Each structure stands twice: as C-alpha cells, then as structure tokens.
Amino acid sequence: MDDGAERGAEGRHVPVMLDRVVALLAPALQHPGAVLVDATLGLGGHSEAFLQRFPGIRLVGLDRDPEALRLTGERLAPYADRATLVHAVYDELPQVLHDLGIPAIDGILFDLGVSSMQLDETGRGFAYSQDAPLDMRMDSTAPTTAADILNTYSSADLARILFQYGEEKFSRRIADRIVKARETEPFSTSARLSELVRDAIPQAARRTGGHPAKRTFQALRIEVNGELEVLRRALPAAVGSLARHGRIVVMSYQSLEDRIAKQTLAAGARSDVPDDLPVIPAGHEPFLKLLTRGAEKPTDEEVAQNPRAASARVRAAERVREKGLVA
Numbered sequence: 001m002d003d004g005a006e007r008g009a010e011g012r013h014v015p016v017m018l019d020r021v022v023a024l025l026a027p028a029l030q031h032p033g034a035v036l037v038d039a040t041l042g043l044g045g046h047s048e049a050f051l052q053r054f055p056g057i058r059l060v061g062l063d064r065d066p067e068a069l070r071l072t073g074e075r076l077a078p079y080a081d082r083a084t085l086v087h088a089v090y091d092e093l094p095q096v097l098h099d100l101g102i103p104a105i106d107g108i109l110f111d112l113g114v115s116s117m118q119l120d121e122t123g124r125g126f127a128y129s130q131d132a133p134l135d136m137r138m139d140s141t142a143p144t145t146a147a148d149i150l151n152t153y154s155s156a157d158l159a160r161i162l163f164q165y166g167e168e169k170f171s172r173r174i175a176d177r178i179v180k181a182r183e184t185e186p187f188s189t190s191a192r193l194s195e196l197v198r199d200a201i202p203q204a205a206r207r208t209g210g211h212p213a214k215r216t217f218q219a220l221r222i223e224v225n226g227e228l229e230v231l232r233r234a235l236p237a238a239v240g241s242l243a244r245h246g247r248i249v250v251m252s253y254q255s256l257e258d259r260i261a262k263q264t265l266a267a268g269a270r271s272d273v274p275d276d277l278p279v280i281p282a283g284h285e286p287f288l289k290l291l292t293r294g295a296e297k298p299t300d301e302e303v304a305q306n307p308r309a310a311s312a313r314v315r316a317a318e319r320v321r322e323k324g325l326v327a
Contacts, residue, residue, distance in 0.1 A: 015045035015111070016309040017298050021249055022049060024291055024316045025107040028247040032056035034106040039090035039238065044072035046109055051079040059083040060100065062090050064139035064225075089139070091234040097241060104243035110261075112231070113253040131191035136217075136224045146220045150187040155179045165228065165256065166219030174200045174216060190217075218254065228256060235264040239288065242319040247291070249316045258295055258313045265290060265317045291316040 015021075029036060029050070034057045038047045041061035051059055059082060063069050069085050076083045086096050090110065097105065134147040150158070155175045162171035177200045178187070187193055197213040198206065206212050222228055238248055250261040268288030295313035303310045 015049070016306070016312045017251065017296075017302070017314055018046065018049055020296065020314060021046060021109060021251065022053065024249050024314070025050070025109065025247050026054075028106045028245060028318070029054045029057050031106075033058065035060065035102055035104075037062065037093065037105050037108040037238075037241075038111075039093065039108055039234065040111045041072055041085065042068055042111065044075045046111060047072070047083070048076060048079075051076065051082060057082065057106075060096065060102070060105075061085045062088045062093065062096065064089045064142075066140060089230055089234075091230045091237060093234060093241060094237050104246065105241050106243055106246045108238045108242070108246075108248050110231075110234070110238070110248075110250045110252075112227075112251060112257045131189055134187055134190055134193060134220075136221045138225045142225075144224060146224050147187055149220060149223055150178055150193065151182050161223045162216055162219045164219070165222040166215035166217075167255070168215040168219065170201050170205070193217075222256075228260065231257060231260050235261065239264070239268055239317075239319065244319055244322055247316060247318045249314060251312055251314050252295075253311045253313070258315070261315050262295070265315055268317065285321060287319060287321045288317040289320045291318055 025036065028034065034054070036050055036054075036057050036059050038044075038050075038059060038061045041047060041063040044061070047059055047061050050057060059076075059079070061069075061072065061076075061083060063072070063085070064087070066087060069087055073085055076085070084100065088096050093108075097103075134145060134150065136146040137144075149161075153161075155172075155178075158175035158178055159171040162168040162174055168174065174197055177196055178193075181187070181192075181196055193216070194211075194213040197216045201212045235248075235250070242248060248265070250265070252258040252261055265288060269286045269290050292315050295315050297314075298309045298312050
C-alpha cells in the first residue's frame with residue numbers, strides 16, 4: 001500500500017524497500033504473460049516499477065480505497081493494456097481472479113497498513129498528530145467509522161480492541177475514560193481522543209514508546225477496517241492462488257501483521273506429517289520454501305531518507321509444489 005512511502009524529486013511516492021521487493025519477486029516474473037497481483041495497490045509505486053521493469057507481465061491491482069484507485073489509474077495509464085485495477089479488499093482475491101478468468105498467479109505483493117496518502121489526507125482521521133474527523137475507513141464507502149466505535153462500544157469491548165490490536169497496557173483505563181467522556185459529548189475529532197489518551201496514561205509511561213495515542217489509533221484503525229481478520233483469510237488464499245514457482249512477498253509495519261505473515265508462511269514451509277516420522281511420504285513435503293531468513297528490514301540509509309520506513313518488515317516464500325493448499 002506504499003505505507004511509509006516518501007515523495008521523490010518529481011513529487012511521486014517512492015515505495016519502501018522497492019529494490020528488495022523487486023528482487024524477491026523477479027524470478028517468478030521472467031516469462032511472458034506472468035501475472036502479478038498487487039494486493040494493496042495504494043498509490044501504485046510498486047506496481048509502476050514492476051510494469052516498467054517487466055514488459056511481459058500482466059498486473060492485477062486491488063485496493064479498497066476508491067480515491068487510491070482513481071489516482072493510481074492515472075499514474076498507470078501508460079500501462080493500461082497490461083493493468084487491471086479492481087475495487088476490492090485483498091481477501092476477495094479468489095473471486096477477483098475467478099471473475100478475470102485467471103487460474104493461477106505468478107507473484108503477489110502485500111504492502112500492509114495505512115497508505116501515505118491516507119496518513120497525509122487530514123480529513124481521514126488516521127493521524128493522531130492532526131485534528132480531523134474520526135473516520136479511519138480505508139474504504140470511504142464502508143459503514144462504520146472510528147467515531148461510531150468510540151461512541152457505541154461498551155467499555156469492555158473498547159478495552160479488548162485496545163489491548164488486542166494496539167497492545168495497549170492501559171487499555172481498561174483508557175476505555176473507561178472514553179465511556180465517561182462520551183456521556184457529556186460524543187467523540188467526533190481526533191484531537192479530543194488524542195488528548196484523552198495522553199491524560200489517561202501515567203506520566204512516567206509517556207516518556208517512552210512514542211506518542212501516547214499511537215497504540216489507540218492503531219487499534220481503532222484495525223477494528224474499523226477488520227484488518228487482521230481480513231489478513232488471516234487473505235494470506236492462505238494468496239498462497240493457494242500461486243502457480244508452481246510463484247512467489248509471495250508480505251511487507252508489514254507492526255508486530256500483529258508480521259506475526260500472521262510469519263505463521264502462515266512457516267506453516268506452508270513445514271511438512272504436514274508428524275515430526276518424528278523418519279521419512280516424509282511423497283506428496284506430503286512442504287509446499288512453500290521460505291526466501292527470507294526471518295523478517296528483513298530496510299537499510300539504515302533508507303530509514304535515514306524516509307523515517308516512516310523504519311518499521312517495515314518483509315517476508316517472502318516460493319511455492320515449490322502443486323498440492324498442499326492451505327486449508
């Protein structure tokens with residue numbers, strides 16, 4: 001999704017870890033007609049680079065944000081004959097491929113999280129450092145906003161999502177204050193929420209870990225967009241859509257997403273027979289080969305040029321046999 005992308009000299013977004021992402025997917029895209037899916041199209045930085053470097057590929061780009069699709073459609077107009085852009089969430093990949101008549105794909109990229117465009121667009125309410133309506137919808141046509149959640153969830157449910165999705169130690173304390181504050185006036189702006197969270201967290205705990213509201217805003221965004229549930233469905237579906245020798249690259253920006261990516265790819269790289277079996281029967285070998293040792297990080301040079309890239313983590317795998325679809 002070009003999360004954390006910086007602006008280049010021409011004012012365009014430069015995607016994070018571009019060269020490494022290209023290198024990981026390149027072996028699967030060498031043959032004419034290879035199909036690459038950009039599951040999180042964003043502003044199209046990665047997709048544009050692939051279309052430029054691999055003139056024989058077909059791109060299928062997915063995004064839930066209609067505005068991102070409009071802007072990226074303009075950016076990728078020179079490649080319109082090889083690029084199909086679809087308004088869809090990435091767990092809808094199997095249906096998208098079915099509708100396009102594509103039986104299998106050769107590569108897929110997930111660049112997770114909120115895009116730079118969404119962060120920088122003040123009216124979306126993603127950033128705790130700017131006062132804006134508490135929206136946080138990646139798809140502006142979706143029904144539920146962050147304000148809806150803050151004003152209707154019980155204290156217990158608010159505490160749960162703050163703890164699970166934000167890993168917030170003071171989740172119960174913050175949730176109780178939210179419920180009390182909304183009795184006086186419903187929440188509508190990010191500045192009011194940011195101030196409440198800061199005041200709810202003990203002063204000693206504010207000295208480390210960045211902005212005190214960061215974890216709360218992350219949790220709300222994940223809840224509004226169902227991000228983790230969608231990812232748990234999407235990654236196995238993506239692996240199942242890969243042709244033999246097809247490759248998957250997952251770039252995440254926080255530990256919850258990275259954990260799901262790690263677990264999904266690791267499961268495919270293990271045999272589906274008991275560990276103590278001396279010989280793995282034919283057909284039960286691992287169907288994925290891991291291409292990264294753990295999660296790879298951006299270089300110090302890239303982080304210096306673009307601080308938003310600092311939290312990026314990349315994992316990749318190659319499908320090495322036909323059978324063994326993820327359940």
